Amino acid sequence: MEASFEITLQMVLAVVAGISAQVLAAYLKVVPGIVFLLLFGILLGSDGIGLLHPHLLGTGLEVIVALATAIILFEGGLNLDLRELGKVSLSLQLLVTLGTLITLLGGSMAAHWLGEFPWSIAFLYASIVVVTGPTVVGPLLKQINVDRQVATLLEGEGVLIDPVGAILAFVVLDTILNGDTDPFAAIAGLTIRLGIGAAIGAAGGYLMSLIFKHANFLSFELKNLVVLALLWGLFSLAQMIRTESGVMTTVMAGAVFANSSVPEERLLRRFKGQLTILGVSVLFILLAADLSIASVFALGWGSLGTVLVLMFVVRPINIVLCTWNSDLNWRQKVFLSWVAPRGIVCASIASLFAILLTQRGINGGDAIKALVFLTIIMTVVCQGLTAGLVAKWLSITSKEATGAVIIGCNPLSLLIARFFQERGEPVVLIDTDPESCDRAEAQNLRCLVSSALDTGVLEEAGLASMGTFLAMTNNGEVNFVLAQRAVEEFNPPRVLAVFPRDPQAIKTNNHQVNQAFIPDLAIKTWNEYLKNGRVKLGTTTLNESEFPLQQDRMQTLIAAGELLPLLIERDEYLQVIPVSHQWEAGDRIIYLLHDPRPNLLKRLSGVSQSTRLSLEKLPEVETVYGAKL
Numbered sequence: 001m002e003a004s005f006e007i008t009l010q011m012v013l014a015v016v017a018g019i020s021a022q023v024l025a026a027y028l029k030v031v032p033g034i035v036f037l038l039l040f041g042i043l044l045g046s047d048g049i050g051l052l053h054p055h056l057l058g059t060g061l062e063v064i065v066a067l068a069t070a071i072i073l074f075e076g077g078l079n080l081d082l083r084e085l086g087k088v089s090l091s092l093q094l095l096v097t098l099g100t101l102i103t104l105l106g107g108s109m110a111a112h113w114l115g116e117f118p119w120s121i122a123f124l125y126a127s128i129v130v131v132t133g134p135t136v137v138g139p140l141l142k143q144i145n146v147d148r149q150v151a152t153l154l155e156g157e158g159v160l161i162d163p164v165g166a167i168l169a170f171v172v173l174d175t176i177l178n179g180d181t182d183p184f185a186a187i188a189g190l191t192i193r194l195g196i197g198a199a200i201g202a203a204g205g206y207l208m209s210l211i212f213k214h215a216n217f218l219s220f221e222l223k224n225l226v227v228l229a230l231l232w233g234l235f236s237l238a239q240m241i242r243t244e245s246g247v248m249t250t251v252m253a254g255a256v257f258a259n260s261s262v263p264e265e266r267l268l269r270r271f272k273g274q275l276t277i278l279g280v281s282v283l284f285i286l287l288a289a290d291l292s293i294a295s296v297f298a299l300g301w302g303s304l305g306t307v308l309v310l311m312f313v314v315r316p317i318n319i320v321l322c323t324w325n326s327d328l329n330w331r332q333k334v335f336l337s338w339v340a341p342r343g344i345v346c347a348s349i350a351s352l353f354a355i356l357l358t359q360r361g362i363n364g365g366d367a368i369k370a371l372v373f374l375t376i377i378m379t380v381v382c383q384g385l386t387a388g389l390v391a392k393w394l395s396i397t398s399k400e401a402t403g404a405v406i407i408g409c410n411p412l413s414l415l416i417a418r419f420f421q422e423r424g425e426p427v428v429l430i431d432t433d434p435e436s437c438d439r440a441e442a443q444n445l446r447c448l449v450s451s452a453l454d455t456g457v458l459e460e461a462g463l464a465s466m467g468t469f470l471a472m473t474n475n476g477e478v479n480f481v482l483a484q485r486a487v488e489e490f491n492p493p494r495v496l497a498v499f500p501r502d503p504q505a506i507k508t509n510n511h512q513v514n515q516a517f518i519p520d521l522a523i524k525t526w527n528e529y530l531k532n533g534r535v536k537l538g539t540t541t542l543n544e545s546e547f548p549l550q551q552d553r554m555q556t557l558i559a560a561g562e563l564l565p566l567l568i569e570r571d572e573y574l575q576v577i578p579v580s581h582q583w584e585a586g587d588r589i590i591y592l593l594h595d596p597r598p599n600l601l602k603r604l605s606g607v608s609q610s611t612r613l614s615l616e617k618l619p620e621v622e623t624v625y626g627a628k629l
Contacts, residue, residue, distance in 0.1 A: 006056055007057060010052060010057060017044055017285045018040070018282050021036035022037075024036050031384070032140060033139065033280075034380050034384070035381055038376070040285060040288075041284060041285040045290060046290075047291070047292060057286075064283070065348045067232060070235040071231070072276050073134075073162055073163065074250040074272060075272045076138075076251060077159060077254020077257075078258045079134075079155060079258070080160075091322055091328070095157045096160050098322055102314065102318045104168070106126070106314035108125070110306040111126060111306050114303070114305040114306045115306040118364070121364040121367070121368055124169070124173060128346055128368075130161065130164070131161050131165035131166065131342065132157060132340050132341060133158060133345065135276065135344055137155060137158045137341065140383075141154060146397060147397065154336065162247065162251065162345050167190055167193045167245070170193075171190050171193075173353055177360055200234055200249045201238075201249035202253070205254065205257040208231075211226055212265070220267050228272075228275070234250070267489075284347065287347045290351065291369070296374055298370070303370075304374070307374055307378050319336045331396050334394055335387075335391060338383060338387070341380045342372075342375050342380070347372065347373065350368060350369045350372035353365065353368065402573075403420065403465070404417070404426075404428075404466060405458065405463045406430070407430050408472045409431040409433070411530035411531055414443065415537075417445050418445070425467075426466070427445065427446070429445060430449075430453065430461060432453070463490045468492065468493070468494045469490070470497070471486075471497040472497070476497075476498060479497040480499040483495050483499075494576070496513075497514075497515065498515070498523050500520060515579040515580070516579070517577060517578075518565065518579060521564070526564055526592065530592075534594065536593045537593075538590070541587070541589075542583060542585050542589065543586075563594070564591060565591045568590070569590070570584070577589075
């Protein structure tokens with residue numbers, strides 16, 4: 001009973017520490033989560049306060065590593081976009097093949113000549129650090145928002161090189177343990193494992209997609225669990241047929257599933273993403289807690305030089321040779337040379353190899369684990385903390401996402417859609433009424449008819465790559481619910497909805513859903529104005545000298561219900577105006593003015609003097625971008 005409770009306590013401590021590290025990283029937003037995971041693990045381990053003792057788990061630690069790694073690599077496969085990979089396919093192929101060979105040779109030479117490791121252990125170290133860390137690269141790229149071509153190459157390398165590197169490492173280990181140095185046998189073993197894993201993974205991924213598409217009697221929650229059970233089953237099957245082929249199986253299964261046009265795939269992505277965060281958190285805490293800091297310091301300056309050579313010599317050579325004939329510019333290549341952090345797969349393999357080498361009486365297990373963790377720490381800390389600065393310095397941060405998905409095909413939404421369209425940005429409207437969509441398509445606007453405004457139609461509209469989501473039907477509650485769903489499932493940069501200001505009408509604590517245009521917008525009224533031709537479309541550029549006066553005049557008209565600000569153009573970007581938006585000098589405001597002048601002034605004999613003066617001083621309205629009413 002005491003032993004079982006001790007193991008339970010170890011797992012609980014690992015989970016609490018791991019999630020705490022992730023929460024802290026999410027709050028600070030400047031340090032990768034793996035940094036805190038390493039710190040917390042070392043602090044709780046035997047070299048720290050001594051609360052965590054992973055060796056108490058026995059062989060259970062190996063089981064946890066294997067199953068968690070399967071989920072992590074499957075989630076990586078889900079993120080592989082074949083269309084994007086096609087744009088960098090040759091460079092990616094070279095990184096996974098030629099790049100692996102360059103890292104293997106360069107890393108082993110550095111470890112042997114600088115770290116003074118025997119050739120066998122040096123090759124084993126180099127085979128382990130061949131892999132980059134997709135669980136580190138992914139969050140890092142989201143944080144710094146680097147341009148898409150570079151991001152795709154880094155993500156693809158991280159996911160695809162993991163199984164190749166992991167299998168290569170086990171082939172090298174098998175060679176050391178069995179004394180078989182035949183290179184042809186090693187290459188054959190690597191090829192067979194990759195082939196078996198790919199075949200089983202492809203078949204399993206296709207089976208998963210069929211379950212999601214046709215097993216309608218299952219709830220989405222149960223489908224997710226079926227996929228998880230099937231994933232672990234495929235992993236185990238591949239391992240039974242050929243050891244270490246399971247890592248390739250998981251990646252291939254995820255890639256096939258993700259590119260099978262599966263409805264509600266994003267629900268599975270969310271579920272697997274959560275499991276991945278949990279798995280990475282627990283594994284890093286346990287593995288870091290089992291690390292001996294004394295063994296790291298015992299490595300000496302030569303091992304530090306080994307890691308520096310890997311970062312500043314081997315990686316740049318790798319990128320130069322693998323992207324020689326690509327259309328990447330020198331800035332992109334420099335960034336690719338700088339970013340190659342190692343992660344959980346390296347740590348897992350190194351910890352497992354240390355155990356296996358020790359069991360077989362071969363020296364170097366603890367040293368190789370210490371050197372791998374030194375590599376992880378240096379690459380993650382140095383590159384993770386500086387990647388954003390390097391990207392800005394090289395001017396390769398991606399441009400702000402453009403385009404819009406608009407819910408509701410009414411006169412106001414059609415007008416806004418035309419503005420985006422005329423600037424060359426993609427725009428998709430969604431409505432439940434086929435006649436409304438017919439009117440939109442008559443104006444060459446893409447419109448989707450959907451009886452149920454669910455995640456599936458949002459995915460079909462391409463919301464994942466759009467910059468703006470705008471819900472503006474006549475029902476404020478529906479608008480807000482749809483906006484919440486857009487945030488939860490797709491999280492585009494800008495999510496807006498037309499809904500009542502009264503907190504009793506719609507209760508929310510989600511600050512990511514912004515109220516569009518003005519408080520308590522009477523959307524029906526303005527749609528009637530548009531139908532009856534009782535509005536003019538205008539634009540005003542706010543200048544520095546008259547900014548307070550211009551803003552006061554427009555706010556007066558907004559309060560009187562005579563002016564509706566629609567869009568704001570700032571830094572060449574066009575955005576729907578949220579209620580909370582602060583106007584600045586230089587902004588170009590596009591608005592609707594109720595009724596053309598001078599009839600408006602004649603009709604408003606009973607309005608306040610301030611409103612009349614605001615109308616008189618407002619710049620002449622004009623047609624904007626050719627978007628005629």
